[in-house]
Amino acid sequence: MKILAAQINPTIGDLDGNTRKIIDVIKEAKSKKVDIVLFPELTICGYAPEDLVLHNSFIDGMQQRLEQIIRASSGIAVVVGLVRRNLFSGEKDLFNSVAVIDNGTLLGFQDKWLLPTYDVFNERRYFEPGQDTRVWALAGKRVGIIICEDIWQHAGYVDLTNYPRDPVQELEKYHPDILLNASASPYQFQKPDVRIKVCQKASKTLKCPVVLCCQVGANDQIIFDGYSIYVDKNQNLCKLGKACEEDLMYIDTEAGSCNVPFEYDVLGDLYKALVLGVRDYFHKQEFTKACLGLSGGIDSALVACIAKDALGAENVLGISMPSQFTSEQSKEDAKNLATNLGIDFIELPIERTFESMKKTLNPYFEGKEEDVTEENMQARIRSVFIMAFSNKHGYIVLSSGNKSETAMGYCTLYGDMSGGLGVIGDVVKTRVYDLCRWYNKKHKKDVIPSTVIEKAPSAELRPDQKDLDSLPDYQIVDHVLEGYVEDYLRVDNIAEKYKIPIETVLNLVRKIHQAEYKRRQGAPVLRVSKKSFGIGRQYPIVQKWM
């Protein structure tokens, strides 16, 4: 049997564009004598459409596009994802579903059973769980079809949920010849190898090959990294879709034994995911040009590299906005980085504006020491300048805050937190260093000047300021982030696990909660970790637990 796992990149809500793409793939599959084309979850509307599905005309629109797809499917079988109405009983009146089409006829729908409602997933808000399963007669075989999460419970890799049913187990009695899974599985650091294990486990139970077709592309903050999977009936990994790009993965189940080695490039994949996140944020909105503040520090250096790789050097503008506290080294580092990357570069000094504003405020600030107020003012003046460039010349602003400083609130609301997209807001500081070193190593030269990597981190908002004046070593901050935010450990367990004094842990955990109000208004952050701030993490601003 010949199967095409069509790892495509839909745009949310672009029913026409996505349908054109689906029909083009079907045409190509026919020309290659494919038996079944398998598309990702919610193909017609893209995953996740969120509250768009609450509009009747949106659901009607998908139904109309499905009819076009059915008409385009003569002589081939197609499994394509969409939202459909639940006409039966149940809490919610929609299903997350796939249409099963054979030779121009709709055989029926397979609804998703297991509806993730944790972290970034919100499916119980919209969908009723499917109840039934079966095998479908396609290309003379018994084909089991399930959707994304449906395969995860069986391998025990589900988060914060214990589904009472297990679709893989329940399919066992039908003895499928093959299992197909239509997925939209977000990238997260070190996740792809887990996805393979999940497929192998289902293959082992059902004694059949498994094909998992993943959506690829970024939609707002969530990045889908592709990596579609084909494991044969002996659980050998036979094919793997490309990382972070569209891929038509052709599978011949009769092709004999196979074994593809999976060597996972942890930092390389993270970098690719971030590039995809930026590119899709821009291109899906038909924006081309980005600008960002280049401070000479390591965070903006990394974001500049990502922006260049996502959008092309000619579309990136680095803006240095020095004040009286900016060192000569930083100014030089910013300029050198821009030169190395071949991006545009300008310098807008903020000192004159800063002094002008202080003069206006002077009558009301007299007798008060300079403090964090004046530091924040500098960051906010920079934001006004950079947003003016955005407004006048159509640049989208990239924000360079990392996860560690955002966690601690060591950042300025409406200042450096401004931007259309927070590129590395889910990357902890120690990993920012890792990525920069990895980047230079990959390019076999110091694209990012070594002085940028080696100097002590500083916001340069007052004389001789260093991050270490206000925060513990980033290694400690990042351990607490892992323990508290990602793994929900108790503070005493964090102290013990990472050998950090419990007062330090408590102090950092309090800072995380206190900065909630800032993060609520920060640029949307590309999610790449197990638990990102913003999407997937919902905490009250006003609370007295910590």
Place this chain on the structure above:
Amino acid sequence: MKILAAQINPTIGDLDGNTRKIIDVIKEAKSKKVDIVLFPELTICGYAPEDLVLHNSFIDGMQQRLEQIIRASSGIAVVVGLVRRNLFSGEKDLFNSVAVIDNGTLLGFQDKWLLPTYDVFNERRYFEPGQDTRVWALAGKRVGIIICEDIWQHAGYVDLTNYPRDPVQELEKYHPDILLNASASPYQFQKPDVRIKVCQKASKTLKCPVVLCCQVGANDQIIFDGYSIYVDKNQNLCKLGKACEEDLMYIDTEAGSCNVPFEYDVLGDLYKALVLGVRDYFHKQEFTKACLGLSGGIDSALVACIAKDALGAENVLGISMPSQFTSEQSKEDAKNLATNLGIDFIELPIERTFESMKKTLNPYFEGKEEDVTEENMQARIRSVFIMAFSNKHGYIVLSSGNKSETAMGYCTLYGDMSGGLGVIGDVVKTRVYDLCRWYNKKHKKDVIPSTVIEKAPSAELRPDQKDLDSLPDYQIVDHVLEGYVEDYLRVDNIAEKYKIPIETVLNLVRKIHQAEYKRRQGAPVLRVSKKSFGIGRQYPIVQKWM
């Protein structure tokens, strides 16, 4: 039977403070010979605790506080809300529950059956639905106990959900003598009268009195307006808790027939809710002082009134920040308003800073016309000034954007959208006018200068600018908001219902979607309508549906 519906205002996560409050109420109830004290939903942690419930130590903390409450309950029955662990099967390992305590003994738990997962509610993210119900023997009576949403399905007032079970119906066979409901039911424009109907419907089916005890107070964006309810077995409304304040509502079910008239002050209640929203946002964080930009326009005028009533005139600072485009009338209006309210007032001209920044940008903007860039710059410079006041003097900034302009994107990100709290961000412009007129009428004088109410709305960011240059009449905008955002109507139906050209409707709907990226970073907005931007409305930024 004597019942106390304890309409209290818990603080999210303040397990100790809330427990003290609960035990104090129990003591007072004992002194008044009450048989049963009924508390609101999730009393011990406050509603909604969101992801705090994912921390084991948070759940353990509630269990410990429950033990204190049990010990304090000798000689009385207590129904108190908390999160407890689900030790049985099911998707989620927590229940939204009430503990039923009698005379110092825990009789058991009643778990919530119907878990709202729509709009601002997210309960399927955390909780497993309860399965069983019963009547509880308390004070010699058969007492039915349910939680919030459990009573709504029966009256058919549930949004976007059709629960397959109906706890009220299922209680019928137990012939309860009374039904108690522990609630946390958010304020929304014109909702309280619906809540009464819901209780009357349950009373009619069960042929018994119904007591519904509501949480009161604001938690971040959601405002709980109180209005606890007692209807007798003949569906007469016998008692109604106070609006927007704590209230111990004593009920004697043997007191004979009764009938309390419910005259709903629609605008008065909306105003009270907004005042409560501001007050709790501040006081629950131990902040006292607010500042806001006073433009001389109607939006900031209304917010200044609300701030004064929430925090006291002595804690409110109005800052006028005129530019060369600010009319003398507006400057005067701002000053007069401050005088009328008795709040502090200062003037910080922005012109010098504006000119300084334009000079810095000049080399890069040469040959370009002045446009929205320079308009946004003014709004952002004001934000830098006002945030400097916040940082230096500890004021929290109130944002004055209304729902109509936020919907249209007729507002400046990091400019007038800045602030700790968006006070009227869920109030449409036409209702802002209604509230201002109502306010002056209530005070029997023009506290808000009549010139503020009568002049044409203008952002005053360029010469002779009027809102009407960029937008249709606000009456039209507000109709489209009602039709599209609140009621999910199709564009053609909106055009027909409100007699607006369909091109206008389409144009406005597109604007709503296009401004999604701005609203994502705006100040959190107090929710007072059926569908607020921000919390309760989840749309992608990048999408091509509209």
